[in-house]
């Protein structure tokens with residue numbers, strides 16, 4: 018463990034009268050790594066991300082380096098982390114570049130009074146990193162779903178936070194942009210950020226993540242390197258599908274889904290997946 022790991026111990030969180038995560042403890046999640054949270058629908062991934070972002074009340078401890086995150090004010094949290102939800106709000110009358118500048122200023126980071134030129138430069142760099150500079154002057158409300166997702170990511174990147182919490186940032190993206198985003202996230206991790214990303218595509222997780230945490234029913238079903246966490250047995254258990262694992266590049270698993278497991282517990286379990 019290093020001094021800047023994210024530590025989650027005995028964490029419980031959820032919604033009024035709807036506990037989702039109960040007493041969750043994860044292995045230390047180190048800065049400088051790309052961590053994928055995977056698992057079936059309703060397993061609790063988004064709920065956990067929102068609790069980490071301070072958007073849901075929780076008990077237990079969440080520390081990032083020396084910071085006990087639950088003790089930080091919203092303003093101080095915004096200095097160390099950025100959270101990108103699954104959907105962006107509609108009806109925002111801004112251009113793309115304006116929205117990224119607003120995200121930078123709203124985060125009240127170490128430079129709350131950034132001159133306009135610097136803020137615009139940082140926003141332009143964030144768009145460039147994601148290959149969407151050409152969208153800068155487009156109206157936010159006229160973008161496609163995938164374009165909105167990329168802009169949402171740019172709004173997080175521009176703040177250069179230590180911890181990035183990204184909920185399904187590739188779900189609406191074409192193949193090219195999935196790779197651009199995952200490559201960008203890998204580079205950010207390499208630069209010393211801790212990047213936690215919720216993914217449904219297990220092969221994206223297997224190919225890019227340093228560590229994978231598999232969630233099921235509000236708990237951790239498996240955690241480790243992609244090869245350790247994404248085994249055929251775990252995939253069968255949590256998803257109810259038969260998977261074949263083949264060796265991929267650099268010892269990373271390549272997952273081939275062969276079909277639904279006939280013996281899996283029940284499809285109707287979706288409603289009651291969380292504990």
Ligand SMILES: Nc1ncnc2c1ncn2[C@@H]1O[C@H](COP(=O)(O)OP(=O)(O)OP(=O)(O)O)[C@@H](O)[C@H]1O
Nearest residue numbers: 032035037057058059060061062063064065288291
């Ligand atoms: N606002 C809410 N109020 C009450 N319960 C909620 C709320 N949002 C989510 N839940 C419930 O919490 C549980 C976990 O949902 P969550 O969104 O965290 O799952 P997930 O793993 O992110 O799923 P998905 O892959 O479908 O996005 C589900 O049973 C869901 O019905």
